[in-house]
Amino acid sequence: GDGVFKYYSSGEWKKSSSGKSVPIINPTTRQPHFKVQACTQEEVNKLMEEAKTAQKSWAKTPLWKRAELLHKAAALLKEHKVPIAECLVKEIAKPSKDAATEAVRSGDLVSYCAEEGVRILGEGKFLVSDSFPGNERTKYCLTAKIPLGVILAIPLFNYPVNLAVSKIAPALIAGNSIVLKPPTQGAVAALHMVHCFHLAGFPKGLISCVTGRGSEIGDFLTMHPMVNCISFTGGDTGIAISKKAGMIPLQMELGGKDACIILDDADLDLAAANIVKGGFSYSGQRCTAVKVVLVMESVANALVDKVKAKVAKLTVGLPEDDSDITPVVTESSANFIEGLVVDAKQKGATFCQEYRREGNLIWPLLLDNVRSDMRIAWEEPFGPVLPVIRITSVEEGIHHCNASNFGLQGCVFTRDISKAILISDAMETGTVQINSAPARGPDHFPFQGLKDSGIGSQGITNSINMMTKIKTTVINLP
Numbered sequence: 001g002d003g004v005f006k007y008y009s010s011g012e013w014k015k016s017s018s019g020k021s022v023p024i025i026n027p028t029t030r031q032p033h034f035k036v037q038a039c040t041q042e043e044v045n046k047l048m049e050e051a052k053t054a055q056k057s058w059a060k061t062p063l064w065k066r067a068e069l070l071h072k073a074a075a076l077l078k079e080h081k082v083p084i085a086e087c088l089v090k091e092i093a094k095p096s097k098d099a100a101t102e103a104v105r106s107g108d109l110v111s112y113c114a115e116e117g118v119r120i121l122g123e124g125k126f127l128v129s130d131s132f133p134g135n136e137r138t139k140y141c142l143t144a145k146i147p148l149g150v151i152l153a154i155p156l157f158n159y160p161v162n163l164a165v166s167k168i169a170p171a172l173i174a175g176n177s178i179v180l181k182p183p184t185q186g187a188v189a190a191l192h193m194v195h196c197f198h199l200a201g202f203p204k205g206l207i208s209c210v211t212g213r214g215s216e217i218g219d220f221l222t223m224h225p226m227v228n229c230i231s232f233t234g235g236d237t238g239i240a241i242s243k244k245a246g247m248i249p250l251q252m253e254l255g256g257k258d259a260c261i262i263l264d265d266a267d268l269d270l271a272a273a274n275i276v277k278g279g280f281s282y283s284g285q286r287c288t289a290v291k292v293v294l295v296m297e298s299v300a301n302a303l304v305d306k307v308k309a310k311v312a313k314l315t316v317g318l319p320e321d322d323s324d325i326t327p328v329v330t331e332s333s334a335n336f337i338e339g340l341v342v343d344a345k346q347k348g349a350t351f352c353q354e355y356r357r358e359g360n361l362i363w364p365l366l367l368d369n370v371r372s373d374m375r376i377a378w379e380e381p382f383g384p385v386l387p388v389i390r391i392t393s394v395e396e397g398i399h400h401c402n403a404s405n406f407g408l409q410g411c412v413f414t415r416d417i418s419k420a421i422l423i424s425d426a427m428e429t430g431t432v433q434i435n436s437a438p439a440r441g442p443d444h445f446p447f448q449g450l451k452d453s454g455i456g457s458q459g460i461t462n463s464i465n466m467m468t469k470i471k472t473t474v475i476n477l478p
């Protein structure tokens with residue numbers, strides 16, 4: 001055809017009536033690689049109507065049948081891992097092995113969701129009235145979990161497939177319909193993922209995938225009266241969405257500034273390995289990346305040396321070659337990262353490597369002796385630049401962590417488990433990892449942020465519950 005990927009609505013692949021497309025720029029070549037449809041508000045209205053209708057009969061489809069279809073989609077996702085991974089390499093410059101892992105992890109997530117869903121939704125509660133003062137046993141109350149309706153899923157570019165299915169699978173097993181708006185970079189990988197659901201044979205209209213410009217359909221989608229829940233992963237846009245959305249449940253994950261606190265009794269080799277993995281995998285473009293190291297002065301030199309040695313071993317280059325460090329997603333992202341680096345330079349940070357950039361490719365950079373007047377101490381680079389702040393007390397580390405507007409995850413390295421637990425309790429974040437880098441997975445673990453990091457809790461179980469509502473029926477006995 002014209003080389004523009006079609007969007008998915010009414011169980012069919014369609015061209016937009018706008019006649020317009022949105023280019024997807026390959027971060028490596030900085031040239032357009034794919035094009036997707038620039039859908040219109042009218043097209044959004046149509047697929048919303050269909051999502052509403054399809055949901056009604058889907059909610060009445062036996063739970064085991066819903067699970068069966070999800071298992072089929074999961075198997076298809078794994079079978080299609082090669083083409084999906086190829087898209088991820090071209091659209092978001094994800095290293096090729098990580099790209100394949102994302103597809104497989106997504107299949108596993110969908111299966112797990114189907115299994116968990118039949119258990120969670122397969123039972124309700126039975127209550128009796130005479131436990132509350134003044135009541136006889138004349139009322140029996142039955143509870144069930146019912147779907148919310150139409151769920152709008154908006155994932156971020158960094159896991160266009162995995163973050164999408166982490167919203168789609170819980171929604172579907174719970175009897176909801178789905179409208180997916182993938183990130184433009186990663187949209188073709190997401191369309192390919194949707195194709196797996198299409199092949200699995202879900203009813204038409206139940207799943208739609210709409211592509212286009214945020215300026216044209218962004219607010220229109222998030223403020224659409226037929227949307228009954230929004231599950232969003234991204235940046236500041238999420239705060240704007242939460243202010244504009246109607247009276248509907250929101251699930252939001254909006255970034256972080258995950259701190260890594262290193263005590264003087266820590267296993268420094270373990271800490272260094274986790275700092276490099278946590279700080280630099282997918283070039284730091286993860287909400288849960290280690291974004292600031294807070295190390296006790298007494299072990300700081302030793303730790304920085306170990307981290308430096310490991311950073312030197314990172315390969316820098318093409319995602320096709322499975323390099324560790326690959327070009328960041330957009331030129332504006334690279335410019336933003338550079339701004340943080342320049343600010344740190346002007347304010348006297350110690351550069352452990354020379355700053356180097358070619359196009360969107362930024363070489364991994366460790367900045368030592370960062371102080372709190374530097375932007376990098378607080379802002380999220382979403383790139384391969386990691387600040388180290390030297391502290392003289394644990395309290396100072398906790399204070400820095402808690403002074404952040406973010407509160408996603410954090411981690412602490414020490415051999416003293418009691419200390420670790422007290423520090424975990426003191427850190428105002430959704431999760432604290434003891435002796436490992438922050439991470440969302442395994443995908444059934446609860447995942448949530450405090451403060452500007454989000455609303456609600458994710459993870460398979462919590463997402464299924466969040467995408468349902470309690471319905472009660474009370475039997476009144478004579």
Ligand code: G3P
Binds near residue numbers: 285286288438440
């Ligand atoms: O940035 C997305 C966030 O969900 C991180 O996931 O698996 O890299 O910890 P993960």
